[in-house]
Amino acid sequence: MSTTIEHAERVQVKLYGEGAKLSEEALVPVWHRWISERRVEDDTLIDVADYGHVKDGPGIALIGHGADFFYDEGEGRPGLLIFRKRAFEGDLRARLEDAFARVLRAKSWLEAEPGLGARFGSDEVLVRILDRLHAPNDDATFEALAPIVREVAEKALGHAVEVSRAGTPKGPLSARVRRAAEA
Amino acid sequence: MSAPKTLPTKTWKSELEGRMPEAMAREIDVFEGQIALRKQGKIDERLFAETRLRRGVYGQRYDNGLRDDGTGPKPLTFPSDPLTKGPDTVWDAPGMQRIKVPYGKLSSEQLEILAELAEELSDAILHITTRQDIQLHFIHIEDAPDMHRRLAAVGLTTREACGNSVRNITACQFAGVCNDESFDVTPYAEAMTRFLLGHPDVQEFGRKFKIAFSGCDDHPCGLVTFHDLGAVAFVEDGKRYFKVVVGGGLGAVPVTAKVLAEKCPEEELLPLTQAVSRVFARLGEKQSRARARVKFLVQKLGIDEFKRLVAEEREALRDDPRWTEYLGNLAILDEKPIRPGGAIPQSPSPRFRAWVETNLRPQAQPGYYVATLTTPLGDLSSDQARSLADLARRYTGDAMRLTVEQNLCFRWLSGTDALAFWEEVEALGLGDPGASTLADPTSCPGTDTCKLGISSSRGLTAQLRKSLPVLAEDPALRGLRVKTSGCFNSCSQHHAADIGFLGVSRNVGGRKVPHFNVVLGGQWSQNAKSYGLVVGAVPSKNAPKAVELLTRTYAAERQGEEAFHEWISRIGKARIRALLESVSKAPSYEEDPSFYRDWGNPREYSTGDLGIGECAGEIVPWVEFGLTTAEQETYEAQDLHDAGEHAAAAAKAFASMVTAAKSLVRHLGGQVRDDAEDVVAAFDKHFVKTELFFDPFVKGKFAEFFLRAWARRSFETDDPERVHALLDEARLFLEACHACYQRVGATPTPITTLAPHAASPAE
Numbered sequence: 001m002s003t004t005i006e007h008a009e010r011v012q013v014k015l016y017g018e019g020a021k022l023s024e025e026a027l028v029p030v031w032h033r034w035i036s037e038r039r040v041e042d043d044t045l046i047d048v049a050d051y052g053h054v055k056d057g058p059g060i061a062l063i064g065h066g067a068d069f070f071y072d073e074g075e076g077r078p079g080l081l082i083f084r085k086r087a088f089e090g091d092l093r094a095r096l097e098d099a100f101a102r103v104l105r106a107k108s109w110l111e112a113e114p115g116l117g118a119r120f121g122s123d124e125v126l127v128r129i130l131d132r133l134h135a136p137n138d139d140a141t142f143e144a145l146a147p148i149v150r151e152v153a154e155k156a157l158g159h160a161v162e163v164s165r166a167g168t169p170k171g172p173l174s175a176r177v178r179r180a181a182e183a
Numbered sequence: 184m185s186a187p188k189t190l191p192t193k194t195w196k197s198e199l200e201g202r203m204p205e206a207m208a209r210e211i212d213v214f215e216g217q218i219a220l221r222k223q224g225k226i227d228e229r230l231f232a233e234t235r236l237r238r239g240v241y242g243q244r245y246d247n248g249l250r251d252d253g254t255g256p257k258p259l260t261f262p263s264d265p266l267t268k269g270p271d272t273v274w275d276a277p278g279m280q281r282i283k284v285p286y287g288k289l290s291s292e293q294l295e296i297l298a299e300l301a302e303e304l305s306d307a308i309l310h311i312t313t314r315q316d317i318q319l320h321f322i323h324i325e326d327a328p329d330m331h332r333r334l335a336a337v338g339l340t341t342r343e344a345c346g347n348s349v350r351n352i353t354a355c356q357f358a359g360v361c362n363d364e365s366f367d368v369t370p371y372a373e374a375m376t377r378f379l380l381g382h383p384d385v386q387e388f389g390r391k392f393k394i395a396f397s398g399c400d401d402h403p404c405g406l407v408t409f410h411d412l413g414a415v416a417f418v419e420d421g422k423r424y425f426k427v428v429v430g431g432g433l434g435a436v437p438v439t440a441k442v443l444a445e446k447c448p449e450e451e452l453l454p455l456t457q458a459v460s461r462v463f464a465r466l467g468e469k470q471s472r473a474r475a476r477v478k479f480l481v482q483k484l485g486i487d488e489f490k491r492l493v494a495e496e497r498e499a500l501r502d503d504p505r506w507t508e509y510l511g512n513l514a515i516l517d518e519k520p521i522r523p524g525g526a527i528p529q530s531p532s533p534r535f536r537a538w539v540e541t542n543l544r545p546q547a548q549p550g551y552y553v554a555t556l557t558t559p560l561g562d563l564s565s566d567q568a569r570s571l572a573d574l575a576r577r578y579t580g581d582a583m584r585l586t587v588e589q590n591l592c593f594r595w596l597s598g599t600d601a602l603a604f605w606e607e608v609e610a611l612g613l614g615d616p617g618a619s620t621l622a623d624p625t626s627c628p629g630t631d632t633c634k635l636g637i638s639s640s641r642g643l644t645a646q647l648r649k650s651l652p653v654l655a656e657d658p659a660l661r662g663l664r665v666k667t668s669g670c671f672n673s674c675s676q677h678h679a680a681d682i683g684f685l686g687v688s689r690n691v692g693g694r695k696v697p698h699f700n701v702v703l704g705g706q707w708s709q710n711a712k713s714y715g716l717v718v719g720a721v722p723s724k725n726a727p728k729a730v731e732l733l734t735r736t737y738a739a740e741r742q743g744e745e746a747f748h749e750w751i752s753r754i755g756k757a758r759i760r761a762l763l764e765s766v767s768k769a770p771s772y773e774e775d776p777s778f779y780r781d782w783g784n785p786r787e788y789s790t791g792d793l794g795i796g797e798c799a800g801e802i803v804p805w806v807e808f809g810l811t812t813a814e815q816e817t818y819e820a821q822d823l824h825d826a827g828e829h830a831a832a833a834a835k836a837f838a839s840m841v842t843a844a845k846s847l848v849r850h851l852g853g854q855v856r857d858d859a860e861d862v863v864a865a866f867d868k869h870f871v872k873t874e875l876f877f878d879p880f881v882k883g884k885f886a887e888f889f890l891r892a893w894a895r896r897s898f899e900t901d902d903p904e905r906v907h908a909l910l911d912e913a914r915l916f917l918e919a920c921h922a923c924y925q926r927v928g929a930t931p932t933p934i935t936t937l938a939p940h941a942a943s944p945a946e
Contacts, residue, residue, distance in 0.1 A: 004193050007193075018268070018790065028783065030783035032252070036252040044261060047244070049631065049634070051308055051564070052308075053560055053562065054308065054564050056567075057562075057564035057566070058308060061304065061306050063277065063321050065277075068306065070306075074564075074566060085304075116721065130303045132299060132301065132303065133329075135193055172190070175757050
């Protein structure tokens, strides 16, 4: 690998919502409760921030020390996004594995919340690398990223996927993961 | 989990080398070093707190490691516990980064970098403050140095964004394109920013110092009357002057600034400000934070005595070419349009027509407009910011300015492009009409992130944003302003609003209920000519009803063109209280428990998360920063010596002596430049000849190390043995400086600061 992408520390994985957009009045109390009950055992959850007033913005954030959760409204498509932000042992692959595991765990928790009506799909996933030092948004870095994302996503989602470039030229390096068409 | 096979070779420091101004790069390296030293326990937490505050690295709610979940405070645990970054401030707890944007001017490139930093290190939100700064929240302190480097590479700094120094210098967002300004204050605000940033005379303040510029006396944009120092432009007989006011401020007790100079010639503006700074640093309160702003000093001395002291200090100032050199090139910051001007096209869209009416302001230059984008609660997402940078490139060039009403202006928009531009901002969710009207309320961060917040100012403002646009349809009400602060500190500038709110707590039936004091009758016009008064408190959940009651009654009872503050004055407080009576009581908990929770927060309301604000900074004498920097330089010198770079080590060792000596001289109030020659002369005069540096045992021996190193040019050697000796001497000299500082104390008797310039090369 000619890039230093393996050192990229900050990664995001987003699952898109299915059905109606969640009500912030319903979600905010749920995330406050997660803080109180220390829902994430290996991290410290700190606060909830509501940015529902910002169009296509970060939505509602559950801020943690090592990772944040967002009911993200980016691209105009609400979804559950995990932002693995603090460095920990391991390389990019390990960080992506961790982020996928966390977002899938959070998906199951939210979908189990009574009265919330949360549903998130896993046929389409957005992966973003928020580290312009080690992962600039260019062709060579994406070429290095794509096989790692494919391998991690297939293991985490349990099905074959296709990976394509996503995002905008000035945004972070992004990959769209889609369930592969059956042969 | 596998570890990376190699350590990263790329760093932001190496990537940006040569793209950052050298001095800024050096300062950031020093700050990074201080972070490392604090982690090793080698810097006191109080000193480190003020160090980071002066880099704009601020505390945030819950950073004491506790969070009240509605049933009482619960601990938040972090990996680095019990390491702290200040008294009661946990190392790993997220904090806020304030970024100075002088007079609010932003380029596309700067906006893009801010967007990148917000999404990589924060929560993808750029928050515009009421002083034309940008704030990012939930930042880890260890991410700060690289963030500062990336900002420095595009000409932005965080230095002195917080702490007891000169904060961001603000100015009217229309400066240079305004129809009725006396002249463009932009180059003066820029010159003052550059002159005062890091200036030794602004390092010893007991509190912050805020400066604002206005291009005229009549309109509100500069808001100079509630600043520590304000400058209002005017022209007389073809010559440019400023009316300079001093000692204004909001906070718990607002004070209108007093006139310091009715007619300050442009060439005197910087030296006059420097003289004010020296008087404030010398005589301002240092122990009691509550009385440490310059407004209290002006009150204590009286404006006439304050003026006399400033004049005396001005006489004694050493000439500085920076006072006037910028005057030779005032046009350097002039903006040029990138598109031909023209008329605004017709459109059937009522939203566009409403936007034109409230958000487009004709410039002095025909065919061009200032377009103000209303940013809800002052928040922009990273994606929005990137799109706006792109819009600026295509429509206006680098001519954006943040406003004190938490909005973003695009200047030099051709009327011809107005519709196309609006359609694009509308698609971004930023096309709302109503800028700077009742529909555009302002809010400080409040309980969302501020340690001092008592009630949810952002929650209330978000709620008001739903109801105010309807009220604003009434032309009688449209021009009113609503501003909400989470506590008495007035960060939303509620005193200058027609209707202001400040967060308070009340007990009802043994439970706490979030309330807001209602402040009425402030005057935003004429540079915030008068301040409103508290008329009573309403439960937070009733505040929208209070606004509706007040505005509807005003609209019904208004006589002719009577302004809101005139109406308030006419009907009197008793009538206002009677008017608010129906919304001033909270129902019992059993009747309506929602009153016992704040807006947007499901937790039972408490004030348990209140912390000690860091706005006041830590009162740390500047000499302590200097001695710490000198200490760090000796470490670096040692490292260079160990690496075989002996010449560089010698230079660095001597630099550490200069830094320490300079700090001591300035601690006594002496004026000294940064160059070694000046420092040696001043140190010799004030510490060696007076024997102030002498200790009972070795007398002036260690001072001799410094003077001799200078006289013999020991710092120019590359002989390893001589360098080694110099390192030892630097170390001993530094220890002696610490001892000397302890002897003279934190508040020494100042040396004769007012000696005329000619009396001594060091003065």
